[in-house]
Amino acid sequence: MNKTTKSCKRGYLSLFFTVLGTFISGFAYAEYGVNMTQGVTEFSQTAYDLHMIVFWICVVIAVLVFGTMIYSMFAHRKSKGVEAAQFSHSTKAEVIWTIIPILILVSMAVPATKALMRMEAPKDENGEHLNMEMTVKVTGYQWKWKYEYLGENVSFLSTLKRDSDMARQIGDFPNKKRPGEIENYLLDVDQPLVIPVDTNIRFLLTSNDVIHSWWVPQFGWKRDAIPGYVNEAWTNVKEVGTYRGQCAELCGKDHGFMPIVVEVKSKEDFAKWLSEQKGENLAGDVSVQTLAKN
Amino acid sequence: MSNTNTEQYFVPHKARWPIVGSIGMTLTAVGAATFMNSSSSHTPVLMYLGFAVIIFMMFGWFGEVVKESESQMYNEQVDTSFRMGMVWFIFSEVMFFACFFGALWYVRNFAVPWLGGEGTGSWTNNEIWSGYEGVWPTNGPANVGGEFELIDPYHLPLINTILLMASSITLTIAHHALIKGLRKKTIGWLIATVILGATFLFYQAEEYIEAYQHLGLTLGSGIYGSTFFMLTGFHGMHVTLGAIMLTVITIRMIKGHFKPDSHFGFEAVAWYWHFVDVVWIGLFIFVYIM
Amino acid sequence: MSHTTTLDHEHDHDHKPKGFVNRWLMTTNHKDIGTLYLVFALIMFIAGGALAMIIRLELFQPGLQFVEPDFFNQLTTMHALIMVFGAVMPAFVGFANWMIPMMIGAPDMALPRMNNWSFWILPFAFIMLGSTFFMDGGAPAAGWTLYPPLVLQGGKNLAFAVFAIHMMGISSIMGAINVIATIMNMRAPNMGYLKMPLFVWTWLITAFLLIAVMPVFAGAVTMLLTDHYFGTTFFNAAGGGDPVLFQHIFWFFGHPEVYIMILPSFGIISEIIPTFARKPLFGYVSMVYASAAIAFLSFIVWAHHMFSVGMPFGAELYFMYATMLISIPTGVKVFNWVATMWKGAMTFETPMLFAIAFVILFTIGGFSGLMMSIAPADFQYHDTYFIVAHFHYVLVTGAVFAIIGGVYYWIPKWTGNMYSERLGKIHFWWSTISVNVLFFPQHFLGLAGMPRRIPDYSTQFTEFNMWSSIGGFAFGLAQVFFCIIVWRTVKGKGTTKATDRVWDSAKGLEWFVPSPAPHHTFQDGAPVKDEQLAHVSSH
Ligand code: HEA
Ligand code: HEA
Numbered sequence A: 001m002n003k004t005t006k007s008c009k010r011g012y013l014s015l016f017f018t019v020l021g022t023f024i025s026g027f028a029y030a031e032y033g034v035n036m037t038q039g040v041t042e043f044s045q046t047a048y049d050l051h052m053i054v055f056w057i058c059v060v061i062a063v064l065v066f067g068t069m070i071y072s073m074f075a076h077r078k079s080k081g082v083e084a085a086q087f088s089h090s091t092k093a094e095v096i097w098t099i100i101p102i103l104i105l106v107s108m109a110v111p112a113t114k115a116l117m118r119m120e121a122p123k124d125e126n127g128e129h130l131n132m133e134m135t136v137k138v139t140g141y142q143w144k145w146k147y148e149y150l151g152e153n154v155s156f157l158s159t160l161k162r163d164s165d166m167a168r169q170i171g172d173f174p175n176k177k178r179p180g181e182i183e184n185y186l187l188d189v190d191q192p193l194v195i196p197v198d199t200n201i202r203f204l205l206t207s208n209d210v211i212h213s214w215w216v217p218q219f220g221w222k223r224d225a226i227p228g229y230v231n232e233a234w235t236n237v238k239e240v241g242t243y244r245g246q247c248a249e250l251c252g253k254d255h256g257f258m259p260i261v262v263e264v265k266s267k268e269d270f271a272k273w274l275s276e277q278k279g280e281n282l283a284g285d286v287s288v289q290t291l292a293k294n
Numbered sequence B: 001m002s003n004t005n006t007e008q009y010f011v012p013h014k015a016r017w018p019i020v021g022s023i024g025m026t027l028t029a030v031g032a033a034t035f036m037n038s039s040s041s042h043t044p045v046l047m048y049l050g051f052a053v054i055i056f057m058m059f060g061w062f063g064e065v066v067k068e069s070e071s072q073m074y075n076e077q078v079d080t081s082f083r084m085g086m087v088w089f090i091f092s093e094v095m096f097f098a099c100f101f102g103a104l105w106y107v108r109n110f111a112v113p114w115l116g117g118e119g120t121g122s123w124t125n126n127e128i129w130s131g132y133e134g135v136w137p138t139n140g141p142a143n144v145g146g147e148f149e150l151i152d153p154y155h156l157p158l159i160n161t162i163l164l165m166a167s168s169i170t171l172t173i174a175h176h177a178l179i180k181g182l183r184k185k186t187i188g189w190l191i192a193t194v195i196l197g198a199t200f201l202f203y204q205a206e207e208y209i210e211a212y213q214h215l216g217l218t219l220g221s222g223i224y225g226s227t228f229f230m231l232t233g234f235h236g237m238h239v240t241l242g243a244i245m246l247t248v249i250t251i252r253m254i255k256g257h258f259k260p261d262s263h264f265g266f267e268a269v270a271w272y273w274h275f276v277d278v279v280w281i282g283l284f285i286f287v288y289i290m
Numbered sequence C: 001m002s003h004t005t006t007l008d009h010e011h012d013h014d015h016k017p018k019g020f021v022n023r024w025l026m027t028t029n030h031k032d033i034g035t036l037y038l039v040f041a042l043i044m045f046i047a048g049g050a051l052a053m054i055i056r057l058e059l060f061q062p063g064l065q066f067v068e069p070d071f072f073n074q075l076t077t078m079h080a081l082i083m084v085f086g087a088v089m090p091a092f093v094g095f096a097n098w099m100i101p102m103m104i105g106a107p108d109m110a111l112p113r114m115n116n117w118s119f120w121i122l123p124f125a126f127i128m129l130g131s132t133f134f135m136d137g138g139a140p141a142a143g144w145t146l147y148p149p150l151v152l153q154g155g156k157n158l159a160f161a162v163f164a165i166h167m168m169g170i171s172s173i174m175g176a177i178n179v180i181a182t183i184m185n186m187r188a189p190n191m192g193y194l195k196m197p198l199f200v201w202t203w204l205i206t207a208f209l210l211i212a213v214m215p216v217f218a219g220a221v222t223m224l225l226t227d228h229y230f231g232t233t234f235f236n237a238a239g240g241g242d243p244v245l246f247q248h249i250f251w252f253f254g255h256p257e258v259y260i261m262i263l264p265s266f267g268i269i270s271e272i273i274p275t276f277a278r279k280p281l282f283g284y285v286s287m288v289y290a291s292a293a294i295a296f297l298s299f300i301v302w303a304h305h306m307f308s309v310g311m312p313f314g315a316e317l318y319f320m321y322a323t324m325l326i327s328i329p330t331g332v333k334v335f336n337w338v339a340t341m342w343k344g345a346m347t348f349e350t351p352m353l354f355a356i357a358f359v360i361l362f363t364i365g366g367f368s369g370l371m372m373s374i375a376p377a378d379f380q381y382h383d384t385y386f387i388v389a390h391f392h393y394v395l396v397t398g399a400v401f402a403i404i405g406g407v408y409y410w411i412p413k414w415t416g417n418m419y420s421e422r423l424g425k426i427h428f429w430w431s432t433i434s435v436n437v438l439f440f441p442q443h444f445l446g447l448a449g450m451p452r453r454i455p456d457y458s459t460q461f462t463e464f465n466m467w468s469s470i471g472g473f474a475f476g477l478a479q480v481f482f483c484i485i486v487w488r489t490v491k492g493k494g495t496t497k498a499t500d501r502v503w504d505s506a507k508g509l510e511w512f513v514p515s516p517a518p519h520h521t522f523q524d525g526a527p528v529k530d531e532q533l534a535h536v537s538s539h
């Protein structure tokens, strides 16, 4: 009558260890640089912390739930000759496994709320709105970024660097380089955004055509650039360095090819750079304007 | 053995019409899509053909159902299925309108104020749309579609409100008459309902002509024109459909269909008509008055 | 039986109509329509899977090898649309058609003619959608989320895609109406609501979701259509509209939509586990309430897909909290499944293996969902491969695994033939291992910063992408193998005849009719017997 009585091979359960193993080894890998970055801003650190808290909570729940299940699959199998129990209800158990998860969620919600507040409504030590020391306006174009230093009369476009652009073309042609031969393949631009370290910087994001999203993982956030609207975000980078990101909202055929590079300089170097730009910009401005129109 | 043939749930054994309906639908869709995509404004023959096939299907399908119904093949359970079908169909229509009402609510309470600099919109207003006030009604900061004037809610729209509400009442009177078995009276009030519905449509057309020709208000008048015409337009299409259905049941009444205790076709149309009426009241308040 | 004589020629109810057109094109039989849906879903799964294979091929290594970026976006978009609307949803409707009338003791679906129409709209809709690949400008390429303004840049495809979506919507709504009318009106005497199998319950709730959100989706794409062709400005700031408005409407539909794809799976799993644990489902009533709670919550969490669009702070906070809440009822389900296995007497036939894998892998997918509901962390996760990993865990190892498990579970009843247990087990292990190789590394890719919807990537992502692609090809081949197993079972090759009960401790009405189930079941309207049912005592 039934074909189910075939005895089970031990091997069946190796699956669950395989899966669990991947899960754990995945985490081990994570230590070696494929986990979320801790970044270089207060906010990226918070995002990372939240990520890890929730991750570990999930791992613990997973071990408990899957552990119970796997134990059960070994212990409560027909081939061992067990009789199936016939209970089908336990109010106590059900209440417990409703209440405990609620408490767990509350414990996640508290730090998450704090972090969100810090991002969206930042305050300084005195409880005042955090003062922004400079403002950068970012405009998305298909498929490049325009950066404007508000009040400074400096602005320029930032596009995928030429060597990447050549290497990414489909097909073969003379002198074609392979992606592996190019440093920072797809993550380099002709002219990076330059900002000072340790400075509260307001970003205003908008777009000229479709929706883009400006994302540098090391800063810890991404924010959409929406045509006709201006979005606000802020950051304060703690370390000098070069940080790379990409457009994170599908924006057409070259969505994968509009990287973001931010050079964070010391305040002095930044000031120097900015005044150089101002000199140059008198000449440069015109071409920027025409480019932007296209 | 009076009820032998209805003890079982009636399951038809062949459905000829659905496939016709699908073909009609596809023709309509392909026809409309090609028409929209072509730059020249030829007549969308394929689309009309599709419509014709759909109408043919409806007559065929409903005709079959009417025939089965009139020959007593449906028991009460079948009747209940039909009722549930109709109720949930109307619910889906409610959600369709909710979508457009929701859009209206969103643009009025969020999008337009933000563009005007309220709330999180101050940078938006400063950087892109400075000078834009963000007051409803609006065709947006770029004055899309040019200047327009509004329709005075207390002229045609008010008349239309009264007409449609009156038609709901006349329909209810007709229904009560039907339950009491007063055939003549039912037909009379049904005809009155159809006339009220048709008059509504006439005035609605009048209003559109007025809007386009004298007020400068078109579908392209920014977000006001978009929400106004999409909401009233879809409503108008539903009134048209409702009026056609009313006409059909009037004809069926005249032909002697429906019984005081079983007349689902009548009721379904009545529910639909009341739904259309309720949507209109929503429109009158949220689109015209507020 | 005299009533049939007036309209048709089949006096004998157990004889199937003859000829292709009669049997399939004009059918009103819930089993035949169920078969049509399932076959259609399988074809679409292969089509959508084939597109995914091209995606994985292109992503095998950095640099563009096979497809142009724009075509890549078309592949992504069409892959998702086909899988969601062509494969998973129709497969569930197929199960609903086959099983619901049999499970509640109904002679057929409540509105059989409309049932036929629900199905026969779909092939037309998908031919129309697929034809956009051959138009100038190609298929829609803005992602299955169809965000404006990008989607409005598409060529001629927009009108075709929109009308195809309208047709799918009409089909889904009619299908859902039918399910509701059947469940509410067609239960055999003594089949109370709280005696219904959980699969029936989850489908009832799913049907409500469908009727509530498909029209909203239809409205949203209609606005796209008029914005593109008739000069409205719903999604254009210049005219006072807002591109984000579309996202709100889309996700008001889209989030319930993802539960539309998982609730019936919950139902299937809740049928399979008790059978092979030989123990009643634990917490039946709480399962029903949990499903309803999930459905309710699904309406009020939509903007968790939009944390980075720049919503007001309060809105972000609200949507974060609401989203986190969904873990509670979902957790209840998971715990109940584990408790059902606890102290059972389990055997591990193929359906049970898929069900167990479902519980584990769906939960992993749920956990990544929970992680993404934390808004400040989602600023990092959003639009990366972490999300791609999340939703393939819940959709492939969730929905698709439940579908496959359900096929193994019920195919003996459908065909009268027992599938080959040996091949089934091979299929299971092959699928389960490869699917994890396919999707698990995508978590790492996402965390390391690889955005989704890109045809080419920076070289540091190479290794995991290779793994993912290899897993993808292996998983694809495993499904070819599945098609062979199904084929052999249908044809009775290398199989044995199935008994009526099929599984020794299976409960529910479907196991008390012959295998294969006769063309017409339950025409006598006799009351069902409690001892045939899995759930009788309602606590
Ligand atoms: C079947 C489909 C399905 C299902 C069931 C889910 C389930 C969930 N999803 Fe998922 N989701 C998708 C399909 C699905 N999702 C898709 C397709 C997308 C992407 C769309 C696109 O952009 O293209 C997406 C995207 C998506 C996002 C947007 C990410 C972004 O773009 O930035 C978010 C954010 O919150 C999210 C959250 C969740 C949550 C919280 C659940 C919860 O329901 C999960 C609940 C389950 C569990 C938590 C596990 C079991 C529970 C326990 C064992 C109890 C104990 C646990 C705790 C209390 C911690 N999903
Ligand atoms: C139910 C829904 C569903 C299902 C079942 C799947 C199944 C699969 N998906 Fe799906 N996917 C989505 C829903 C789904 N997906 C959605 C909603 C998106 C988002 C789209 C967007 O961004 O807009 C997405 C996006 C998406 C991406 C990201 C694309 C991008 O961001 O650019 C990728 C990449 O790997 C991918 C891969 C796969 C693979 C390998 C499978 C496999 O499981 C498929 C396996 C099946 C087969 C392969 C078919 C059977 C066999 C054959 C056809 C024979 C040929 C086989 C060989 C040659 C080996 N999917």
Ligand code: CUA
Pocket (backbone or CB within 6 Å): A140, A141, A143, A211, A212, A213, A247, A248, A249, A250, A251, A252, A254, A255, A256, A258
């Ligand atoms: Cu710009 Cu994606």
Ligand SMILES: [Cu+2]
Pocket (backbone or CB within 6 Å): C254, C255, C258, C302, C304, C305
């Ligand atoms: Cu969601």
